[in-house]
Amino acid sequence: MNTTAAFDEIADNLSFLDDWEDRYRYIIELGGSLAPLTDEEHSADNKVHGCASQVWLVTESEPGEEGTILTFRGDSDAMIVRGLVAIVLALYSGRTAADIVATDALPILDSIGLREHLSTQRSNGLSAMVSRLRADAQVAVQA
Template sequence: MNIDEIRDNFALLEDWDDRYRYVIELGRTLEPLPEGEHSPENKVQGCVSQVWLSKQIERNGGHGVVLKYRGDSDAHIVRGLVAILLTLYSGQTPQQILATDALEIFDEFGFREHLTPQRSNGLRSMVERIRNDARTALATA
């Protein structure tokens, strides 16, 4: 699934209860995060729910690197938000990650008005973590 498919599916759902159910369904599509990756270094700080983002850096055939992510959360809706973030960012180059404004896309979907302030802060923390990973990968490439 790509972000355009998610965008199209979201547009079909007018009711926010249906949209939340869809986000929860997206969370269920995440591959399970191995227990060893539920570690302090993978835990995202600034989230009320527990959130883990596991990063893998892969060489991209001599053309730099791509960052691949796996993620998990103990909250169903947050797990769905993680799934959307990974759709946007996992498998992308650091440059692509830094050029993609995930918060703008979440705003486009209407999340700003429909997430609690704590969840919004957690979402920002997740995005900032991935963007920091991208900046670090660029600096060390």
């Protein structure tokens, strides 16, 4: 699977925790480490549709030797969802747009048991976040 060192560290840390209550606490802690978005970034343009909670994702791009590099930042009004944002950003942020398009996060997230331990609404929201980031990457590939 095509992952990043940041995501691999999260997956390793989750594997050391015995039960999902501890894992949820860890995921919430991950969300607490996200840099806050500005008031202007909490906009309708950055809002992810399909999430029960409010989620905002900001995409920034810069040219790289192997293609456009995308960096993502995000926020949510729900603590656990903010942690899910942190996990998805760890998987995708700092990679080339083409690499992001080629990486389906859902099987990777399933490999750590994440979606099976989320409510249907949260799982759908997680899928919406992944779709949004991959769509932004697809736009960058085509530019």
